[in-house]
Amino acid sequence: xxxxxxxxxxxxxxxxxxxxxxxxxxxxxxxxxxxxxxxxxxxxxxxxxxxxxxxxxxxxxxxxxxxxxxxxxxxxxxxxxxxxxxxxxxxxxxxxxxxxxxxxxxxxxxxxxxxxxxxxxxxxxxxxxxxxxxxxxxxxxxxxxxxxxxxxxxxxxxxxxxxxxxxxxxxxxxxxxxxxxxxxxxxxxxxxxxxxxxxxxxxxxxxxxxxxxxxxxxxxxxxxxxxxxxxxxxxxxxxxxxxxxxxxxxxxxxxxxxxxxxxxxxxxxxxxxxxxxxxxxxxxxxxxxxxxxxxxxxxxxxxxxxxxxxxxxxxxxxxxxxxxxxxxxxxxxxxxxxxxxxxxxxxxxxxxxxxxxxxxxxxxxxx
Amino acid sequence: xxxxxxxxxxxxxxxxxxxxxxxxxxxxxxxxxxxxxxxxxxxxxxxxxxxxxxxxxxxxxxxxxxxxxxxxxxxxxxxxxxxxxxxxxxxxxxxxxxxxxxxxxxxxxxxxxxxxxxxxxxxxxxxxxxxxxxxxxxxxxxxxxxxxxxxxxxxxxxxxxxxxxxxxxxxxxxxxxxxxxxxxxxxxxxxxxxxxxxxxxxxxxxxxxxxxxxxxxxxxxxxxxxxxxxxxxxxxxxxxxxxxxxxxxxxxxxxxxxxxxxxxxxxxxxxxxxxxxxxxxxxxxxxxxxxxxxxxxxxxxxxxxxxxxxxxxxxxxxxxxxxxxxxxxxxxxxxxxxxxxxxxxxxxxxxxxxxxxxxxxxxxxxx
Numbered sequence: 001x002x003x004x005x006x007x008x009x010x011x012x013x014x015x016x017x018x019x020x021x022x023x024x025x026x027x028x029x030x031x032x033x034x035x036x037x038x039x040x041x042x043x044x045x046x047x048x049x050x051x052x053x054x055x056x057x058x059x060x061x062x063x064x065x066x067x068x069x070x071x072x073x074x075x076x077x078x079x080x081x082x083x084x085x086x087x088x089x090x091x092x093x094x095x096x097x098x099x100x101x102x103x104x105x106x107x108x109x110x111x112x113x114x115x116x117x118x119x120x121x122x123x124x125x126x127x128x129x130x131x132x133x134x135x136x137x138x139x140x141x142x143x144x145x146x147x148x149x150x151x152x153x154x155x156x157x158x159x160x161x162x163x164x165x166x167x168x169x170x171x172x173x174x175x176x177x178x179x180x181x182x183x184x185x186x187x188x189x190x191x192x193x194x195x196x197x198x199x200x201x202x203x204x205x206x207x208x209x210x211x212x213x214x215x216x217x218x219x220x221x222x223x224x225x226x227x228x229x230x231x232x233x234x235x236x237x238x239x240x241x242x243x244x245x246x247x248x249x250x251x252x253x254x255x256x257x258x259x260x261x262x263x264x265x266x267x268x269x270x271x272x273x274x275x276x277x278x279x280x281x282x283x284x285x286x287x288x289x290x291x292x293x294x295x296x297x298x299x300x301x302x303x304x305x306x307x308x309x310x311x312x313x314x315x316x317x318x319x320x321x322x323x324x325x326x327x328x329x330x331x332x333x334x335x336x337x338x339x340x341x342x343x344x345x346x347x348x349x350x351x352x353x354x355x356x357x358x359x360x361x362x363x364x365x366x367x
Numbered sequence: 368x369x370x371x372x373x374x375x376x377x378x379x380x381x382x383x384x385x386x387x388x389x390x391x392x393x394x395x396x397x398x399x400x401x402x403x404x405x406x407x408x409x410x411x412x413x414x415x416x417x418x419x420x421x422x423x424x425x426x427x428x429x430x431x432x433x434x435x436x437x438x439x440x441x442x443x444x445x446x447x448x449x450x451x452x453x454x455x456x457x458x459x460x461x462x463x464x465x466x467x468x469x470x471x472x473x474x475x476x477x478x479x480x481x482x483x484x485x486x487x488x489x490x491x492x493x494x495x496x497x498x499x500x501x502x503x504x505x506x507x508x509x510x511x512x513x514x515x516x517x518x519x520x521x522x523x524x525x526x527x528x529x530x531x532x533x534x535x536x537x538x539x540x541x542x543x544x545x546x547x548x549x550x551x552x553x554x555x556x557x558x559x560x561x562x563x564x565x566x567x568x569x570x571x572x573x574x575x576x577x578x579x580x581x582x583x584x585x586x587x588x589x590x591x592x593x594x595x596x597x598x599x600x601x602x603x604x605x606x607x608x609x610x611x612x613x614x615x616x617x618x619x620x621x622x623x624x625x626x627x628x629x630x631x632x633x634x635x636x637x638x639x640x641x642x643x644x645x646x647x648x649x650x651x652x653x654x655x656x657x658x659x660x661x662x663x664x665x666x667x668x669x670x671x672x673x674x675x676x677x678x679x680x681x682x683x684x685x686x687x688x689x690x691x692x693x694x695x696x697x698x699x700x701x702x703x704x705x706x707x708x709x710x711x712x713x714x715x716x717x718x719x720x721x722x723x724x725x726x727x728x729x730x731x732x733x734x
Contacts, residue, residue: 009707013387020410020437020440021408021441021444021446034401034706038706040706041387041388041389042387042394044385047414047429048440049437050440050444056440056443058443059433059440066426070387070414070425071416073387073415073417074388074417076423076425077416077417077421077695077698078692078699079388079417079699325445329445332444339401339406340376340404340406
């Protein structure tokens with residue numbers, strides 16, 4: 001990678017899960033950010049053999065005390081010169097609070113230099129209508145996200161946090177408006193909306209990402225980006241999105257008006273329209289990179305699965321065991337090929353457009 | 368990074384220490400190998416806030432049982448398709464044995480396909496005449512290294528393992544010959560020899576790396592590469608060397624005679640002279656990359672230290688506390704700048720030559 005393709009020097013504290021094999025959590029985020037040129041400090045909240053999509057794994061979870069101790073280790077040696085914190089999966093409510101305390105401490109230390117520290121928080125709680133964390137993690141996140149600069153919930157997490165069921169573009173806009181208002185969060189991206197299932201916008205085979213940077217009157221500045229959906233579920237794509245966003249958003253802020261990077265939470269002035277927001281520009285690139293890497297992953301997955309010849313012994317297994325083996329093979333084959341396709345992180349070959357919202361889709365008070 | 372600069376696809380299991388901040392152990396090795404295009408599974412043996420050169424750190428060590436459990440997690444989900452294992456620091460004798468058992472298991476599984484799996488072992492025990500592990504780690508390594516394909520001791524570790532005190536080129540050759548013979552290890556690289564201190568070869572400001580691939584009669588095929596020493600101690604350079612060697616040695620083997628990659632332990636036929644060995648070709652590139660990255664690190668370190676203005680409060684501290692702060696700053700400033708200079712991993716700007724040994728420096732039986 002030639003140096004001129006790297007994003008501006010960015011020191012990131014990444015707090016999330018580690019897996020030995022494959023690419024999810026901090027394993028994904030660290031690789032992606034390093035391949036983009038970021039200097040990453042990786043504080044791992046779990047140490048698992050593989051991601052849970054395999055339906056079996058071994059390993060240990062860090063306690064809240066262990067997470068706090070690692071941060072104290074950094075503190076005592078003055079190793080806190082982070083530009084961005086990216087926080088993802090934490091294995092308990094106490095761990096969410098411990099990670100939250102880290103983010104708040106870093107923000108306090110940066111108070112005198114607005115814009116010098118930025119916290120991206122991925123409130124990992126569940127997906128597809130289902131929580132996969134303990135119930136007490138939800139109130140823990142509700143306390144913590146008030147302090148974040150950008151949150152990256154998926155559709156379900158946005159519903160949980162906003163209290164608004166998303167069934168249409170209008171309710172989606174309401175949910176984002178509520179997230180800005182309730183938690184005072186400057187930036188929100190809802191990372192995956194099954195827009196096809198929304199009553200008023202039936203686009204088949206499309207994944208829609210919705211983002212917003214708040215205006216000074218509390219109005220959302222909503223942009224949407226539609227990308228072709230790939231016919232495969234890949235684990236770790238949320239972490240990939242978050243990592244790319246860290247690198248690209250800061251780059252976009254550096255490319256914007258020179259004052260923006262010295263503005264608290266990098267909130268653009270009111271005259272900047274939604275589609276011109278650094279967050280929108282950044283998200284376009286993020287999604288383009290993801291699309292290229294995932295397309296290559298899909299090709300490689302299909303080739304890997306085609307090449308498998310089940311051995312004779314396998315045919316003697318029970319149907320249940322055969323299905324289990326097949327599931328393990330498919331999970332492995334679908335691991336995101338991020339390292340071999342790093343060039344698409346830097347220079348995606350496709351381009352997506354951000355589009356404005358129709359006035360009538362905005363909440364009543366902002367039409 | 369364009370795809371054509373990547374090394375051949377290589378799946379690596381890397382077992383070593385993790386630090387949140389900075390670049391040593393698996394944090395260094397994983398980043399380097401990923402930046403070269405390798406797919407890395409990272410099994411972390413410790414979880415520390417920072418490297419021990421800071422003289423203070425927080426965190427936890429993995430037990431032998433935890434290391435074994437993570438490997439069982441990989442095993443039960445058929446996630447063992449590794450081409451290479453790189454094993455480094457393990458925090459106890461039991462952990463060394465646990466890591467050794469992993470290497471042996473992977474070798475057993477690859478037995479029917481010679482050359483399909485290769486184990487690089489860095490016997491991390493001490494440096495500069497001093498052990499920094501428990502005494503019982505030494506016999507643990509002596510048992511385990513018999514199974515490795517390539518070991519990467521520094522001068523002190525080579526002395527400990529061979530039982531030969533290295534005081535001259537002749538004793539150095541004897542030590543390597545002994546390592547080949549006692550432990551049946553095909554490849555050895557002694558990663559740092561202070562050749563200036565050897566009685567018969569006073570080269571000032573030079574770091575010498577000595578390597579050898581055994582011949583079928585047990586003779587060492589010794590090559591040496593002299594590189595200019597930089598005036599700074601950097602932590603993690605051993606891990607960087609090991610990681611680059613994983614990527615480059617396999618690449619060199621793939622570039623050699625087509626049979627070599629299907630030969631047990633990638634041992635070249637007897638007619639290949641020392642300086643033409645894939646190990647020698649690989650080490651030349653490894654050292655060139657390291658020289659470039661460390662030179663850039665030195666520049667960045669000096670700039671960082673020059674820019675520091677001690678605050679007023681610091682002058683009120685005790686001399687001891689002032690020295691401690693200065694040490695922490697210097698340790699931080701000397702963290703290897705590997706991510707921002709990834710292009711030198713792929714394309715180093717300098718070239719070093721491997722040279723042959725004089726006959727009279729070889730052990731008597733091989734002159």
